[in-house]
Amino acid sequence: xxxxxxxxxxxxxxxxxxxxxxxxxxxxxxxxxxxxxxxxxxxxxxxxxxxxxxxxxxxxxxxxxxxxxxxxxxxxxxxxxxxxxxxxxxxxxxxxxxxxxxxxxxxxxxxxxxxxxxxxxxxxxxxxxxxxxxxxxxxxxxxxxxxxxxxxxxxxxxxxxxxxxxxxxxxxxxxxxxxxxxxxxxxxxxxxxxxxxxxxxxxxxxxxxxxxxxxxxxxxxxxxxxxxxxxxxxxxxxxxxxxxxxxxxxxxxxxxxxxxxxxxxxxxxxxxxxxxxxxxxxxxxxxxxxxxxxxxxxxxxxxxxxxxxxxxxxxxxxxxxxxxxxxxxxxxxxxxxxxxxxxxxxxxxxxxxxxxxxxxxxxxxxxxxxxxxxxxxxxxxxxxxxxxxxxxxxxxxxxxxxxxxxxxxxxxxxxxxxxxxxxxxxxxxxxxxxxxxxxxxxxxxxxxxxxxxxxxxxxxxxxxx
Amino acid sequence: xxxxxxxxxxxxxxxxxxxxxxxxxxxxxxxxxxxxxxxxxxxxxxxxxxxxxxxxxxxxxxxxxxxxxxxxxxxxxxxxxxxxxxxxxxxxxxxxxxxxxxxxxxxxxxxxxxxxxxxxxxxxxxxxxxxxxxxxxxxxxxxxxxxxxxxxxxxxxxxxxxxxxxxxxxxxxxxxxxxxxxxxxxxxxxxxxxxxxxxxxxxxxxxxxxxxxxxxxxxxxxxxxxxxxxxxxxxxxxxxxxxxxxxxxxxxxxxxxxxxxxxxxxxxxxxxxxxxxxxxxxxxxxxxxxxxxxxxxxxxxxxxxxxxxxxxxxxxxxxxxxxxxxxxxxxxxxxxxxxxxxxxxxxxxxxxxxxxxxxxxxxxxxxxxxxxxxxxxxxxxxxxxxxxxxxxxxxxxxxxxxxxxxxxxxxxxxxxxxxx
Numbered sequence: 001x002x003x004x005x006x007x008x009x010x011x012x013x014x015x016x017x018x019x020x021x022x023x024x025x026x027x028x029x030x031x032x033x034x035x036x037x038x039x040x041x042x043x044x045x046x047x048x049x050x051x052x053x054x055x056x057x058x059x060x061x062x063x064x065x066x067x068x069x070x071x072x073x074x075x076x077x078x079x080x081x082x083x084x085x086x087x088x089x090x091x092x093x094x095x096x097x098x099x100x101x102x103x104x105x106x107x108x109x110x111x112x113x114x115x116x117x118x119x120x121x122x123x124x125x126x127x128x129x130x131x132x133x134x135x136x137x138x139x140x141x142x143x144x145x146x147x148x149x150x151x152x153x154x155x156x157x158x159x160x161x162x163x164x165x166x167x168x169x170x171x172x173x174x175x176x177x178x179x180x181x182x183x184x185x186x187x188x189x190x191x192x193x194x195x196x197x198x199x200x201x202x203x204x205x206x207x208x209x210x211x212x213x214x215x216x217x218x219x220x221x222x223x224x225x226x227x228x229x230x231x232x233x234x235x236x237x238x239x240x241x242x243x244x245x246x247x248x249x250x251x252x253x254x255x256x257x258x259x260x261x262x263x264x265x266x267x268x269x270x271x272x273x274x275x276x277x278x279x280x281x282x283x284x285x286x287x288x289x290x291x292x293x294x295x296x297x298x299x300x301x302x303x304x305x306x307x308x309x310x311x312x313x314x315x316x317x318x319x320x321x322x323x324x325x326x327x328x329x330x331x332x333x334x335x336x337x338x339x340x341x342x343x344x345x346x347x348x349x350x351x352x353x354x355x356x357x358x359x360x361x362x363x364x365x366x367x368x369x370x371x372x373x374x375x376x377x378x379x380x381x382x383x384x385x386x387x388x389x390x391x392x393x394x395x396x397x398x399x400x401x402x403x404x405x406x407x408x409x410x411x412x413x414x415x416x417x418x419x420x421x422x423x424x425x426x427x428x429x430x431x432x433x434x435x436x437x438x439x440x441x442x443x444x445x446x447x448x449x450x451x452x453x454x455x456x457x458x459x460x461x462x463x464x465x
Numbered sequence: 466x467x468x469x470x471x472x473x474x475x476x477x478x479x480x481x482x483x484x485x486x487x488x489x490x491x492x493x494x495x496x497x498x499x500x501x502x503x504x505x506x507x508x509x510x511x512x513x514x515x516x517x518x519x520x521x522x523x524x525x526x527x528x529x530x531x532x533x534x535x536x537x538x539x540x541x542x543x544x545x546x547x548x549x550x551x552x553x554x555x556x557x558x559x560x561x562x563x564x565x566x567x568x569x570x571x572x573x574x575x576x577x578x579x580x581x582x583x584x585x586x587x588x589x590x591x592x593x594x595x596x597x598x599x600x601x602x603x604x605x606x607x608x609x610x611x612x613x614x615x616x617x618x619x620x621x622x623x624x625x626x627x628x629x630x631x632x633x634x635x636x637x638x639x640x641x642x643x644x645x646x647x648x649x650x651x652x653x654x655x656x657x658x659x660x661x662x663x664x665x666x667x668x669x670x671x672x673x674x675x676x677x678x679x680x681x682x683x684x685x686x687x688x689x690x691x692x693x694x695x696x697x698x699x700x701x702x703x704x705x706x707x708x709x710x711x712x713x714x715x716x717x718x719x720x721x722x723x724x725x726x727x728x729x730x731x732x733x734x735x736x737x738x739x740x741x742x743x744x745x746x747x748x749x750x751x752x753x754x755x756x757x758x759x760x761x762x763x764x765x766x767x768x769x770x771x772x773x774x775x776x777x778x779x780x781x782x783x784x785x786x787x788x789x790x791x792x793x794x795x796x797x798x799x800x801x802x803x804x805x806x807x808x809x810x811x812x813x814x815x816x817x818x819x820x821x822x823x824x825x826x827x828x829x830x831x832x833x834x835x836x837x838x839x840x841x842x843x844x845x846x847x848x849x850x851x852x853x854x855x856x857x858x859x860x861x862x863x864x865x866x867x868x869x870x871x872x873x874x875x876x877x878x879x880x881x882x883x884x885x
Contacts, residue, residue, distance in 0.1 A: 283608075312609075396577075436616055439618055442621070455698050458622065
């Protein structure tokens with residue numbers, strides 16, 4: 001799977017989260033020979049698997065910050081490529097909702113900051129005006145700020161698409177490869193659990209392990225990751241008609257707060273919490289917290305009170321001891337670290353990738369542009385465009401709740417970046433993601449996937465028959 | 466072309482039926498059989514799975530069929546019998562057909578291997594059954610590794626694929642199905658590490674509650690799951706016992722049993738009224754929904770009853786639909802049946818004036834949310850017409866005859882006076 005030791009890559013990207021996937025694509029498009037080193041059995045297995053799927057405008061990002069610049073650049077690139085790559089965009093817009101006079105007073109300042117941030121489409125609304133655009137909102141609303149450029153996307157197909165394009169340009173993905181150490185003598189030799197990998201330069205996009213990877217490579221880390229857990233509840237699709245828009249709270253210093261947000265798949269999610277913890281791997285859900293999220297959701301949109309829960313999840317944001325992105329450049333070691341990308345990674349990923357390429361140009365290496373760029377069109381999983389079940393000869397419906405076809409599942413296993421674990425299969429096809437969570441399809445998926453997943457669904461699959 | 470010719474052409478169209486039954490489990494097949502027996506020409510069953518039978522296809526333990534077929538079957542054989550009966554009766558069976566959306570006019574959006582089509586009928590019977598709630602809907606805590614599944618999924622592993630999802634599961638629940646799940650484990654080389662029930666006593670009747678101890682599986686009531694740990698697959702779980710002690714068990718799976726809920730996704734997708742307490746559709750005494758060309762029966766109404774119960778209910782609703790086809794869809798006034806906690810549900814959820822002479826439901830079916838000692842009473846227009854004092858247990862069937870006078874009442878309410 002890894003090319004022989006003699007192969008030297010131009011760039012080793014560490015971490016196949018949303019940022020790593022975007023960086024791989026950007027460098028591959030520039031003509032670099034890229035290897036992506038991923039610790040997990042599949043891509044997006046860290047912070048990137050759990051987010052709120054919002055493509056932000058940056059209206060509330062710190063003024064003049066790199067984060068603002070990269071969110072805007074990332075969003076602009078996404079808007080320019082999504083149609084061509086079959087990536088979703090659901091133009092919901094958002095309402096920043098104030099629930100008391102204090103919050104309402106702050107809306108003007110937020111709008112002003114948004115304008116200074118270069119976001120034009122902002123409008124202060126009275127409670128009545130806001131509820132006209134979204135009648136499901138609670139009558140306790142005081143006022144709202146409309147941000148029409150905030151949209152939702154499929155947060156997994158997008159990075160998968162970036163990496164798929166990179167692979168089409170010759171990039172290699174090495175899974176189950178945890179970085180152990182590295183040495184630099186003009187070029188890098190990176191020791192991993194999957195063997196050594198040689199590369200001229202390194203881009204560290206290891207997310208929750210960014211500081212640890214820097215340390216293992218002998219690069220004194222310039223930041224410390226402080227994981228911040230976010231728990232979410234996903235409500236049944238019956239909720240979707242009550243939530244046509246993203247409902248944001250008035251943000252505090254610490255967090256963007258609890259969001260009620262439609263998803264591109266037709267559900268509604270409520271979350272995230274913001275809970276500091278030391279553990280970088282475990283992201284548990286807690287019954288009392290999930291109940292509190294449901295309660296908060298029903299306070300914001302009362303009709304949600306009677307709607308059942310489809311899924312619950314928790315993720316860890318790679319926050320650091322400072323609020324801003326933590327980007328380190330070490331020209332003498334040909335290494336770039338993209339760290340502390342805590343909550344806007346999905347929106348900023350393509351911008352971060354552009355930024356990394358610009359920084360890399362400072363290392364003095366020039367790549368030859370690829371002769372041709374293969375077209376990549378990702379399968380649509382969202383309810384806003386045609387799904388496979390609507391087309392003939394799909395084989396059969398395997399997952400009834402999400403209407404996932406056998407053809408879709410077969411196709412994902414023969415795709416350039418096939419699933420490595422069950423989570424990866426779910427993210428690529430939505431199989432098992434629906435309201436029954438596998439009551440009907442889990443056994444069928446176990447039989448179909450056999451031992452092709454890192455943790456097979458069935459035990460002793462080999463000796464059973 | 467004359468109107469009669471047009472009508473004739475529509476009748477011969479493969480996308481048209483007198484009645485379409487959605488779901489080919491016991492309730493759906495029974496409704497279809499009754500309709501055929503009553504001489505209805507075009508009766509179609511749409512079943513999304515590869516065979517008829519519904520959940521009985523993978524229920525290997527419970528005895529099925531005594532009352533409807535005069536002999537006892539295991540689930541899979543019963544399912545095959547249902548399919549054979551439907552074939553012999555001339556039902557138009559379409560397996561691998563998933564209904565995606567219900568149209569108010571009786572047109573159904575359907576997908577199958579061929580793609581999407583629209584099928585239409587004069588009456589639609591929904592019989593999509595029930596399923597167990599997943600861990601997410603139960604808000605269970607912890608990691609989300611591979612190996613946390615429901616009984617239905619476990620039995621599908623075994624019955625359809627001959628594979629197992631775990632070897633040492635922790636079983637949660639103590640309904641009848643929970644003991645069936647335990648038996649499935651034991652007969653397929655899995656050794657449950659413990660069985661726990663959050664309620665203070667088992668939900669299933671004696672003697673099932675003695676079964677775990679007989680086979681050497683620790684059984685704890687009043688025990689709550691506090692954490693699930695596991696990076697890839699389940700590795701261990703924490704349980705808080707009734708006496709407050711915290712117990713950590715090594716296990717490679719968590720088996721969630723019972724806590725059934727109607728499989729009512731189609732209703733949610735189609736903006737049809739759903740009854741709050743049961744999460745199934747609102748129906749009247751004939752099984753008719755708010756939109757009078759739609760009917761419903763079986764466990765979609767009220768999770769969950771036995772296959773035999775659902776079969777008999779399906780047959781009665783099938784008979785009602787046959788009668789209903791002889792007249793215009795009945796849009797007469799409905800009166801909701803009201804109730805409060807600790808009642809969980811009442812079916813029918815409403816009574817309709819101008820219903821059929823022989824209603825499909827002769828009894829109200831009630832369920833309680835919790836164990837209650839007290840007086841259950843039925844009131845029509847504020848006057849008590851029926852009452853009974855007793856100990857009422859959760860998830861147990863309670864039947865109350867529907868009095869004739871109820872169809873004339875403008876207020877129908879159940880009350881519970883707790884005495885403990």
